[in-house]
Amino acid sequence: MARDVNSKPLRAVVAAVQLPGVSDVELDASLTELRQLAKTLGFEVVHRFTQKRAGFDSAGYFGTGKRAELKAIVEGGADIVLVDHEISPSQAHTLEQEVGCEVMDRTMVILEIFHRHARSRAARAQVEIARLGYMAPRMREAAKLAGPKDRARSGTGGRSGGESHGELDRRKIRDRIAELQKELDGMKLERKTQRARRQERQGLARVVLVGYTNAGKSTLMRALTASDALVADKLFATLDTTVRALHPESVPRVLVSDTVGFIKNLPHALVASFKSTLDEALEASLLAHVVDASDPGFERQLAVTGDVLEEIGAKDVPRLLVFNKIDRAGDAAGQEALEASLRARYPGCIVMSARRAADLARLSDTIRAFFERDLVEAELFLPWAAQSLRGEIFAKCKVLAERADAEGAFLRVRGDPEALKGLHERFGLKPATTLK
Ligand SMILES: Nc1nc2c(ncn2[C@@H]2O[C@H](COP(=O)(O)OP(=O)(O)O)[C@@H](O)[C@H]2O)c(=O)[nH]1
Ligand SMILES: [Mg+2]
Numbered sequence: 001m002a003r004d005v006n007s008k009p010l011r012a013v014v015a016a017v018q019l020p021g022v023s024d025v026e027l028d029a030s031l032t033e034l035r036q037l038a039k040t041l042g043f044e045v046v047h048r049f050t051q052k053r054a055g056f057d058s059a060g061y062f063g064t065g066k067r068a069e070l071k072a073i074v075e076g077g078a079d080i081v082l083v084d085h086e087i088s089p090s091q092a093h094t095l096e097q098e099v100g101c102e103v104m105d106r107t108m109v110i111l112e113i114f115h116r117h118a119r120s121r122a123a124r125a126q127v128e129i130a131r132l133g134y135m136a137p138r139m140r141e142a143a144k145l146a147g148p149k150d151r152a153r154s155g156t157g158g159r160s161g162g163e164s165h166g167e168l169d170r171r172k173i174r175d176r177i178a179e180l181q182k183e184l185d186g187m188k189l190e191r192k193t194q195r196a197r198r199q200e201r202q203g204l205a206r207v208v209l210v211g212y213t214n215a216g217k218s219t220l221m222r223a224l225t226a227s228d229a230l231v232a233d234k235l236f237a238t239l240d241t242t243v244r245a246l247h248p249e250s251v252p253r254v255l256v257s258d259t260v261g262f263i264k265n266l267p268h269a270l271v272a273s274f275k276s277t278l279d280e281a282l283e284a285s286l287l288a289h290v291v292d293a294s295d296p297g298f299e300r301q302l303a304v305t306g307d308v309l310e311e312i313g314a315k316d317v318p319r320l321l322v323f324n325k326i327d328r329a330g331d332a333a334g335q336e337a338l339e340a341s342l343r344a345r346y347p348g349c350i351v352m353s354a355r356r357a358a359d360l361a362r363l364s365d366t367i368r369a370f371f372e373r374d375l376v377e378a379e380l381f382l383p384w385a386a387q388s389l390r391g392e393i394f395a396k397c398k399v400l401a402e403r404a405d406a407e408g409a410f411l412r413v414r415g416d417p418e419a420l421k422g423l424h425e426r427f428g429l430k431p432a433t434t435l436k
Pocket of ligand 2: 258
């Protein structure tokens with residue numbers, strides 16, 4: 001799936017069997033989510049394909065006639081089929097053969113997204129464990145498909161006890177999972193170091209967007225930062241590629257980052273790795289929790305997000321609740337009523353639409369105000385010998401006034417108390433005065 005960013009996006013078909021107990025609304029919600037996940041991977045979704053069936057076809061997921069229909073669609077212009085269920089390797093194999101292009105199931109799509117978003121060592125290990133767990137039974141089946149040929153080959157090889165390729169690979173997978181698990185257990189001890197690192201980053205203004213897939217996180221991220229340029233800051237080079245500065249730039253600079261969205265239909269085996277990809281939420285100074293207000297199930301999603309954030313230890317990170325997509329919540333009167341009720345129930349929340357410029361400006365102002373709320377003024381003395389520190393001071397504080405004498409410069413600044421304290425401590429810059 002590694003692709004040149006400059007190449008044309010792969011054209012994808014999202015496809016599902018609609019089982020008897022599944023309503024049209026449920027099917028629609030799940031396929032909308034799959035479509036969104038596909039976009040996250042950079043696919044262009046060109047077609048939606050469904051079949052009502054009493055069960056999955058054991059040979060090829062869709063029935064024979066439907067597979068032929070899908071083949072015609074693929075020939076008409078698609079590169080990959082995304083199936084909205086977890087299917088077996090033999091089903092995937094049959095589909096690929098008959099339809100004539102690559103097939104990915106829902107679990108694999110999600111694993112690929114997590115893989116791309118896992119940045120911390122713990123998150124990478126956790127995602128790798130899930131990926132191997134997904135592969136292990138598939139290798140067993142692949143070995144079965146390969147059958148006697150595989151066994152015959154292994155008989156002449158140097159392997160002990162006539163192990164087949166499949167068995168050997170499975171053992172390797174088990175060993176690797178055990179190794180990763182041990183690594184993970186070891187990392188629990190590093191929590192303290194993480195906490196220290198978090199403290200070091202305090203004073204750096206970071207907004208992290210969290211919430212369900214399709215709530216509008218990436219849209220808001222783009223609107224708030226109004227730029228495709230990544231923040232090329234050394235401090236953040238090790239973090240993700242989706243960190244950008246709030247635009248127009250503020251002082252102190254506010255950085256905005258996006259996270260993997262919560263997924264409604266998340267296979268149970270992937271829960272732990274999903275949580276691990278969220279660990280950057282712990283480094284946020286402010287969590288912007290984005291909710292799709294037009295989704296009838298938003299209250300449940302709100303509760304689930306809250307629980308998970310608490311579980312990963314982000315309970316105490318200040319939170320801004322953003323109800324987005326209000327423009328989709330019925331007619332004008334309906335929208336007004338919903339907005340009023342949300343404001344009453346969730347004090348301090350923002351109700352908005354990413355489609356309205358005025359709403360976007362209000363969100364941006366609210367974020368800026370959050371970071372300015374606790375700023376204090378101070379005067380820093382910068383000796384002439386230490387002028388190389390000017391850049392850092394200007395990056396972290398707003399310089400209100402400057403005067404100089406024979407020894408150096410006095411800078412009257414406004415900034416985050418933690419950042420100012422850090423400047424004092426690290427460079428021995430004495431605050432001449434700390435004003436309120
Ligand atoms: N009508 C409407 N659509 C929106 C709004 N915000 C985002 N969208 C659309 O919702 C879809 C999902 O948005 P996206 O930002 O990718 O969601 P994410 O999964 O949370 O990152 C996209 O098609 C957006 O254009 C909004 O306020 N109103
Ligand atoms: Mg997104």
